[in-house]
Amino acid sequence: MxxxxxxxxxxxxxxxxLRDLIHERAGLFYENDKREILxxxxxxxxxDCGLNSFLDYxxxxxxxxxxxAEWKAVIDVLSVQETFFWRESxxxxxxxxxxxxxxxxxxxxxxxxxGSYSFSSKPLRIWSAACATGEEPLSIVxxxxxxxxxxxxxxxxxxxxxxxGAIAKARTGVYRERSFRNFPESLQEKYFTKSEFGWxxxxxxxxxxxxxxxxxxxQSEIERFSQADIIFCRNVFIYFSPDSIRxxxxxxxxxMPNRAYLFLGASESxxxxxxxxxxxxxxxxxxxxxxxxxxx
Numbered sequence: 696m697x698x699x700x701x702x703x704x705x706x707x708x709x710x711x712x713l714r715d716l717i718h719e720r721a722g723l724f725y726e727n728d729k730r731e732i733l734x735x736x737x738x739x740x741x742x743d744c745g746l747n748s749f750l751d752y753x754x755x756x757x758x759x760x761x762x763x764a765e766w767k768a769v770i771d772v773l774s775v776q777e778t779f780f781w782r783e784s785x786x787x788x789x790x791x792x793x794x795x796x797x798x799x800x801x802x803x804x805x806x807x808x809x810g811s812y813s814f815s816s817k818p819l820r821i822w823s824a825a826c827a828t829g830e831e832p833l834s835i836v837x838x839x840x841x842x843x844x845x846x847x848x849x850x851x852x853x854x855x856x857x858x859x860g861a862i863a864k865a866r867t868g869v870y871r872e873r874s875f876r877n878f879p880e881s882l883q884e885k886y887f888t889k890s891e892f893g894w895x896x897x898x899x900x901x902x903x904x905x906x907x908x909x910x911x912x913x914q915s916e917i918e919r920f921s922q923a924d925i926i927f928c929r930n931v932f933i934y935f936s937p938d939s940i941r942x943x944x945x946x947x948x949x950x951m952p953n954r955a956y957l958f959l960g961a962s963e964s965x966x967x968x969x970x971x972x973x974x975x976x977x978x979x980x981x982x983x984x985x986x987x988x989x990x991x
Contacts, residue, residue, distance in 0.1 A: 703741055705734040705749045713753045721770055721857065722912045722943065724936035736772050740765070767859050770910070774858040775934065778827045780834050780870075780878040783929065786958045787838040789978030790925065794956060795819075795844055798924070818849035822923035824911065825931035826854040829865030829904075830874055835927070836900050837886055845903075853920050855909035862908050868896040911943050921950035930960035941968050948972060948985055957983040
């Protein structure tokens, strides 16, 4: 734990401009009653930058030449990386048992008597858009492995998070016991090996994922991923403002193909945002579906 001789004061006026700047760049929004929480999280960064006030820190983030590097640190300290394997697994069930069979039947080719498929188009693309330390995309891969889908479909998997530190951990593929609290023991033994640092995911699973750092509020960073057929963007919008959610979802809709699916977290909803996605119950999970031509 670090101790600071004189706590920095985040005044109401500076809090407003600082939180609005963070909202603009990262999508994260701090209500007025979260001022002290934001101050506690950012105080180490202000000190490490050699500054004496949050106002100076605001000017650094907005105008300084070092702002790009510092924003990476800001997102790291503000990001919530609480996740685990097989979280809200009804979405995985819907993917493996309903969407992929439907996708295969309608779009990907014909089944031959010999038990193989012929394909005439590009791979199915799945993107975990706020993957934290990687438990979600790895869960997707393992669900696909269990269902034998890599033998039946060409599939590309992308995983991204705005936090550099989270992606760095995901790239190691090592996890502590807490990540397995909702995970079948049989799958843990099948896909992970115990090491002195935790549990190492097997390379055959880990290498199927393309890991990336990408900020959902930066369209240039997510442009190629947002063309995915299926997007998992779960449990990140709970930290976003309605405007940030609308901006992100609208961009997904514009970029995704004509038949596409968006999974959100169980506590997240687009119903009040008048989204162009249609909400449906598929295989026991609620899924946002695009079946219209792209806007504009």
